[in-house]
Amino acid sequence: MHTFDIEFTKDGEVFDSDQKKALFAGLDATDLLVLSHGWNNDVQEATDLYDELLGNIDRLLGLRANPQAPATLRSLEGRTFMACRVFWPSKKFADEDLIPGGGAASASTANDAALERTLDSLAEEPERLGQGGTTPIRQAAVAEARALVPQLDADEGAQKQYVNILRSLVETDDSPDDDGTSAFFGTDGAELFQALKEPVVAPGPAPHGGAAVTAGGAAGADQGGAAGLRDLIAGGHAAARRLANYATYLRMKSRAGTVGTKGLGPLLRDVRQEHSDIRLHLVGHSFGGRLVTAAANALDDDTPYITLSLLQAAFSHNGLSADFGEGKPGAFHAVVGKRRASGPIIITHTKKDRAVGVAYPLASRITFQNAAALGDKDDPYGGMGRNGAQRTKEATGNETKLAAVGHGYAFQAGKVYNLLADDFISHHGDVKNIQVAYAILSAVAAG
Numbered sequence: 135m136h137t138f139d140i141e142f143t144k145d146g147e148v149f150d151s152d153q154k155k156a157l158f159a160g161l162d163a164t165d166l167l168v169l170s171h172g173w174n175n176d177v178q179e180a181t182d183l184y185d186e187l188l189g190n191i192d193r194l195l196g197l198r199a200n201p202q203a204p205a206t207l208r209s210l211e212g213r214t215f216m217a218c219r220v221f222w223p224s225k226k227f228a229d230e231d232l233i234p235g236g237g238a239a240s241a242s243t244a245n246d247a248a249l250e251r252t253l254d255s256l257a258e259e260p261e262r263l264g265q266g267g268t269t270p271i272r273q274a275a276v277a278e279a280r281a282l283v284p285q286l287d288a289d290e291g292a293q294k295q296y297v298n299i300l301r302s303l304v305e306t307d308d309s310p311d312d313d314g315t316s317a318f319f320g321t322d323g324a325e326l327f328q329a330l331k332e333p334v335v336a337p338g339p340a341p342h343g344g345a346a347v348t349a350g351g352a353a354g355a356d357q358g359g360a361a362g363l364r365d366l367i368a369g370g371h372a373a374a375r376r377l378a379n380y381a382t383y384l385r386m387k388s389r390a391g392t393v394g395t396k397g398l399g400p401l402l403r404d405v406r407q408e409h410s411d412i413r414l415h416l417v418g419h420s421f422g423g424r425l426v427t428a429a430a431n432a433l434d435d436d437t438p439y440i441t442l443s444l445l446q447a448a449f450s451h452n453g454l455s456a457d458f459g460e461g462k463p464g465a466f467h468a469v470v471g472k473r474r475a476s477g478p479i480i481i482t483h484t485k486k487d488r489a490v491g492v493a494y495p496l497a498s499r500i501t502f503q504n505a506a507a508l509g510d511k512d513d514p515y516g517g518m519g520r521n522g523a524q525r526t527k528e529a530t531g532n533e534t535k536l537a538a539v540g541h542g543y544a545f546q547a548g549k550v551y552n553l554l555a556d557d558f559i560s561h562h563g564d565v566k567n568i569q570v571a572y573a574i575l576s577a578v579a580a581g
């Protein structure tokens with residue numbers, strides 16, 4: 135499959151106009167796959183993600199002429215495919231920063247090292263993925279925050295000052311408050327420390343024949359990746375790291391929205407102006423899921439032939455809802471409500487994904503929500519990649535599983551499908567396999 139690369143800056147500008155020219159000059163297909171990496175990818179990892187996932191899609195497309203191939207693949211015979219690979223300056227979150235020491239309660243040294251790395255990342259201001267760069271203002275602010283760390287266990291004044299510094303380093307957008315943003319900016323800094331000093335344990339998937347992990351972490355606690363989020367370190371330094379991670383999350387949330395709305399969305403409009411019949415299939419991993427959803431949201435109402443495949447997406451599970459409480463719509467309800475993506479929307483989700491769950495349990499703590507539902511579908515602040523789309527009428531009755539190649543998905547345009555991925559996705563980045571590729575092509579065939 136022929137591929138094109140498009141690189142965006144942090145402000146959503148196309149970095150190299152020649153890339154856009156090459157796309158428009160070479161685009162000759164019935165279908166264009168548009169892929170975006172997420173928060174845990176540097177340039178090489180983003181490239182590896184694209185190569186493996188597109189390689190699996192290519193292999194499946196190669197079966198179309200075989201009369202023994204699944205009907206879904208045979209239905210794509212005669213359609214031609216190209217791909218556009220999006221690169222944008224995301225932050226690489228490693229598990230050791232999100233859950234230092236592998237979740238051990240005694241891993242204080244690992245916590246402090248993770249805090250240092252996360253503060254360093256908040257000083258960075260790269261224009262492009264893989265590029266360094268900072269500003270004197272950011273460097274000075276982070277140095278001031280780092281100097282406060284020894285005082286954060288007991289000094290409320292230092293805690294308040296630390297929180298104010300983090301707030302100054304975060305860009306926000308005007309999306310609905312579905313992740314605790316207003317509480318982060320409006321709550322007393324010492325209160326935020328109190329809320330985040332205790333361990334954060336979110337429930338994992340139920341073991342076969344057993345109970346799910348509870349907020350206390352009893353059942354399934356020794357099941358490794360199946361145990362959900364288990365950040366067991368306590369104290370002021372742990373709260374400082376969680377707050378720094380949350381601030382980093384808010385920066386990436388805003389940037390993904392900016393690149394999607396100001397960068398990819400207008401690019402897709404231009405593609406459609408020159409190729410009015412081309413089918414567009416947006417595929418986003420992690421915060422790339424937010425990016426491609428924001429791009430779809432920037433399109434006109436009733437835009438035809440747009441499918442969305444959200445792979446362990448890192449945004450609110452209420453993002454597509456018409457009303458997630460007090461009449462408030464999710465940030466991207468118009469994508470489905472006004473059919474800006476008219477084809478099916480598929481969403482992989484699993485509680486084995488520890489990374490996508492990190493911000494949402496923190497949001498619940500920041501807003502003093504009931505810990506019993508921490509990060510789960512009943513939590514007001516759950517994540518799409520953990521729970522799928524919630525409070526979304528277009529998803530009602532459409533709960534199914536990510537299945538093996540050959541499964542007959544019943545995807546339809548205008549519907550949202552939550553694909554429970556426990557059987558085939560073992561962690562946040564495990565989205566490149568043949569089963570995911572087949573689900574994407576099943577959406578393509580229905581769109």
